[in-house]
Amino acid sequence: MAERGGERGRFGRGFGRGDRGRGDRGRGRGGRRGGGRREEEEKWVPVTKLGRLVKEGKIKSLEHIYLHSLPVKEHQIVETLLPQLKDEVMKIMPVQKQTRAGQRTRFKAFVVVGDGNGHVGLGVKCSKEVATAIRGSIILAKLSVIPVRRGYWGNKIGKPHTVPCKVTGKCGSVTVRLVPAPRGAGIVAARVPKKVLQFAGIEDVFTSSRGSTKTLGNFVKATFDCLLKTYGFLTPDFWRETRFTKSPFQEYTDLLAKPTTKAIILEDLDKE
Amino acid sequence: MATTTTKVLSPKEADIQMMLAADVHLGTKNCNFQMDRYVFKRRTDGIFIINLGKTWEKLQLAARVIAAIENPQDIIVQSARPYGQRAVLKFAQYIGAHPIAGRHTPGTFTNQLQTSFNEPRLLILTDPRTDHQPIKEAALGNIPTIAFCDTDSPMRYVDIGIPANNKGKHSIGCLFWLLARMVLQMRGTILPGQKWDVMVDLFFYRDPEEAKEQEEDEVVAAPDYGVSDYAVGALGLQSGQWSTQMADAQWTPEVAAAGTIPAVGNIDLSQTPVVASGDGWDAAAAPPIAGIDVIQAAGWDS
Numbered sequence: 001m002a003e004r005g006g007e008r009g010r011f012g013r014g015f016g017r018g019d020r021g022r023g024d025r026g027r028g029r030g031g032r033r034g035g036g037r038r039e040e041e042e043k044w045v046p047v048t049k050l051g052r053l054v055k056e057g058k059i060k061s062l063e064h065i066y067l068h069s070l071p072v073k074e075h076q077i078v079e080t081l082l083p084q085l086k087d088e089v090m091k092i093m094p095v096q097k098q099t100r101a102g103q104r105t106r107f108k109a110f111v112v113v114g115d116g117n118g119h120v121g122l123g124v125k126c127s128k129e130v131a132t133a134i135r136g137s138i139i140l141a142k143l144s145v146i147p148v149r150r151g152y153w154g155n156k157i158g159k160p161h162t163v164p165c166k167v168t169g170k171c172g173s174v175t176v177r178l179v180p181a182p183r184g185a186g187i188v189a190a191r192v193p194k195k196v197l198q199f200a201g202i203e204d205v206f207t208s209s210r211g212s213t214k215t216l217g218n219f220v221k222a223t224f225d226c227l228l229k230t231y232g233f234l235t236p237d238f239w240r241e242t243r244f245t246k247s248p249f250q251e252y253t254d255l256l257a258k259p260t261t262k263a264i265i266l267e268d269l270d271k272e
Numbered sequence: 273m274a275t276t277t278t279k280v281l282s283p284k285e286a287d288i289q290m291m292l293a294a295d296v297h298l299g300t301k302n303c304n305f306q307m308d309r310y311v312f313k314r315r316t317d318g319i320f321i322i323n324l325g326k327t328w329e330k331l332q333l334a335a336r337v338i339a340a341i342e343n344p345q346d347i348i349v350q351s352a353r354p355y356g357q358r359a360v361l362k363f364a365q366y367i368g369a370h371p372i373a374g375r376h377t378p379g380t381f382t383n384q385l386q387t388s389f390n391e392p393r394l395l396i397l398t399d400p401r402t403d404h405q406p407i408k409e410a411a412l413g414n415i416p417t418i419a420f421c422d423t424d425s426p427m428r429y430v431d432i433g434i435p436a437n438n439k440g441k442h443s444i445g446c447l448f449w450l451l452a453r454m455v456l457q458m459r460g461t462i463l464p465g466q467k468w469d470v471m472v473d474l475f476f477y478r479d480p481e482e483a484k485e486q487e488e489d490e491v492v493a494a495p496d497y498g499v500s501d502y503a504v505g506a507l508g509l510q511s512g513q514w515s516t517q518m519a520d521a522q523w524t525p526e527v528a529a530a531g532t533i534p535a536v537g538n539i540d541l542s543q544t545p546v547v548a549s550g551d552g553w554d555a556a557a558a559p560p561i562a563g564i565d566v567i568q569a570a571g572w573d574s
Contacts, residue, residue, distance in 0.1 A: 047384045049391045069414060073384045247414075249393060250342070257343045 044076045049249055049256050054080050058252050062119065066147055068247050075142040078121075082145070087113045087138050088195060091216050092130055109133035110220055113141035114199025121145035122196070122224045124217065148200040149230035153182045161203040165233055169226030172218035173211035176226050181206045192216055193223040200227055283464070287450055288324045290472070294446035296436050297322045299423030306427045310435035320423045322435045330434040331447070334418045335454035337432065338394065344368035346393040350376060350406055355441040356398035359448035359475040366452050366470065369396075372406075381409035394418065399438045400425045420447055445475035 046052045051074045053059050062081045065072060072078065079085065090110040096103040107130045113121040123141025127133035151164025161183055168177040176193060181204040187197050189207040197205060213219045249256065281289065291297065299320035303311055310330075312323040341347055347369035351360040357373035364371035370392070372380075380388050395410045397403040397419040404426075410417050411429045419425070421433040437443040449472045456462045478486075 047389065071413060249391075253342045253346070253393075257345065 044074075046074060046076070048073050050074075051077055052256060052260070053248055053252055056255065058255070059248060062145065063147065064248065067245070070248075072143055072145075075139045078142040078145050082115050082119060084115050085113055085119075085142065085145075086115070086199070087111055087141065088199070089134055089137075090192065090195065090220055092133070093217070095126065107133045108217075109137040110217060111137040111141045112196050112199050112220070113138065113145065114196075114201070116199060117201045118148050118150065119145050120148060120196060120200040120224065120227060122220060146224070146228055147231055148202065148227045149233075150202060151180065153180045153204070158183075162205050163202060163230060164235065165230075167226050167229045167233065169222045169224070169229060171221035171225055172215060174213055174215065174218040174222040175210045176219070176222040177208040177210075178223075178226050179206040179208065180204075190219075192219050196220060196223045196227070284328055287328060290446060291324050291327065291436075291443075291450070294442040295440050296327065296443045296446060297324050298437050298440075298443075300439070302424040304421075304424055304427060307421060307423050307425070307433075307435060311423060322423065322437070327435050330432065331451055331454060334396075334432050334434055335451060335458055337416070337418065338367065338396070338451075338455045339458040341393055343393075345370055347396065348372060348390065348392040348394070348406075349396045350403055351398040351444075352376060352402045353399060355477045356438075356444045356448075358477050359445045360398065362475050363396075363448045363452050367455055376403065376406050378405055378409070381406070381413045381415065391415075397430075398444055400427065400430050400433075420444070441477040445477065446472055449475045 044051075044055065046055050050059070050065065050070055050072065054077045059065065059081070062078070065077075065081075088111065090112055093108040093110070094105050095108050096105045098104075106126050106128055108124065108126040109130070111123045111125075111134065113123065121141040121144045123137035123139065123144060125133050125136035125140055127136055149164050150160035151162060152160055153162050162180045162185075163178045164180070166177065166179050168175055170176075178197075181188065183204055185204040185206065187194050187202065187205055187207075189197060189205065190209065190213065192213075193207060193209070209219070209222075211218070211222075297312075299307075299311065299322050301318045301320070303314075303320050310323055310326045312321045314320050338344075338347060344367055347367070348371075349360045349364050349367075349369050350372040351357050352375060360371045360373050363369065370390070377386070377388055379386050380390055381392070383389060391413065392415055395406060395415050395417045397406060397417065400407055400419045400421055403419070407417055407419075407429045409415075416431045417429060418432040418434070419430045420436045420438045421427060421430065422436070422438050425433070425438070427433050434447070436447055438447075449470075452470075452475075453462065453468045456468070457464055462468055
């Protein structure tokens with residue numbers, strides 16, 4: 001909220017031309033997430049095969065999807081599988097384009113989504129109104145949810161609490177390095193990556209960053225990239241040969257072969 | 273080349289003989305390094321010869337994969353080139369797959385908001401170079417790809433490449449025919465011993481002129497009598513030569529009712545209460561109509 005206040009001030013100084021009022025009003029409205037409005041989205045009609053399977057309840061966890069590298073195209077899939085997903089707007093950045101008739105401003109929203117237990121997502125969306133940008137970026141964040149691997153600093157007692165090894169991620173000029181830390185160290189990081197790591201469910205970590213970390217977009221993307229790599233790092237526990245399982249599209253091919261709502265609608269019309 | 277020995281060929285050898293006749297073994301003047309393993313030799317004029325034994329093996333492998341898909345509607349067979357379109361349609365008809373002949377709309381495999389959005393489990397292509405768009409999209413959507421690859425075809429993202437000539441129409445037709453037959457044999461629809469009653473020629477591409485000629489031949493043969501009668505009747509009316517028409521008494525009222533009627537024709541018509549033109553609505557039709565009216569009237573009264 002303090003950050004938003006800063007933005008408002010910058011707005012007034014940046015451009016005193018018309019139409020800024022729309023943006024301010026939008027932000028005021030967009031600050032609250034629509035708690036009551038979500039009722040409409042209950043009627044999710046899945047378009048993809050994966051969506052159908054998730055709606056039927058055949059797929060119980062995101063890990064199943066990760067295992068078969070299936071692309072997730074509908075954000076409701078993630079919502080169904082991770083109901084305790086929280087989101088947070090990291091920054092609303094106004095970006096401008098020069099036109100004949102002045103500047104055309106749009107708002108870029110950075111949203112981090114996570115359940116605090118090994119899943120994070122990052123979404124970036126630009127739109128003419130703040131509320132639309134935030135909504136869009138929440139959806140994109142949910143689509144990009146990634147599993148985060150956690151490990152131990154030493155002595156495997158209790159649950160994993162830190163990164164399994166030193167990992168580094170890069171975006172633009174910003175590089176972020178995560179280093180395993182002992183219990184109780186907490187997240188030793190700047191405000192921005194701290195948020196992301198909290199959402200990921202990492203309890204203790206040392207960080208080191210380089211480059212222009214002022215650019216929040218790149219900073220946040222760099223930490224996200226870093227967390228992506230935690231499961232990309234080959235450690236001896238992965239040496240065993242994989243036992244391949246059937247892809248859910250193959251397992252549930254009979255269920256998927258059944259016609260979707262289009263056929264049902266036609267039937268209704270015939271009956272009438 | 274006349275073969276003096278008429279020994280019985282094994283099914284594999286019979287297939288290979290057919291492939292040779294269709295020029296499946298002829299590649300192009302260039303060879304992609306990944307296709308080296310399938311090439312037998314380079315001819316003196318620069319064309320690479322494909323080892324048909326390996327082609328047959330890869331066809332079997334592809335057929336096994338196709339037969340393993342439980343729901344054949346999840347298979348997409350595609351050809352952008354005209355030479356492969358007929359083969360693709362026929363193949364899909366006999367296997368139960370989904371054909372796409374002609375342009376592949378970008379985004380059919382990736383854009384879930386499109387109406388033509390399809391998530392297949394397997395993709396079969398005629399040419400990786402011209403059908404490169406579906407290959408790219410299949411890679412994004414975890415879809416295994418089978419393709420007929422020539423010696424110079426790019427093999428990127430192609431999971432099963434069947435080395436073959438994909439330039440000639442006979443070659444493409446022959447390959448799809450063989451593949452279809454193999455799949456049906458594996459499924460058990462065709463017994464291995466028996467010959468498939470569908471001809472190879474059905475899978476060959478037909479030039480539009482060639483196709484039109486064939487159709488014309490068929491049409492001219494069938495209803496000769498009917499056409500000539502109508503023609504005579506219509507021509508007679510337009511020229512106003514009623515004398516010739518009086519002989520064909522049946523036709524005149526009907527044809528007259530359809531078009532503009534001269535004075536003579538009107539008198540004829542007034543006798544028979546005919547409103548719409550139809551077969552058998554002559555003077556003979558009048559009593560039955562009256563009869564029907566009477567019956568209907570009776571029905572209403574009671």
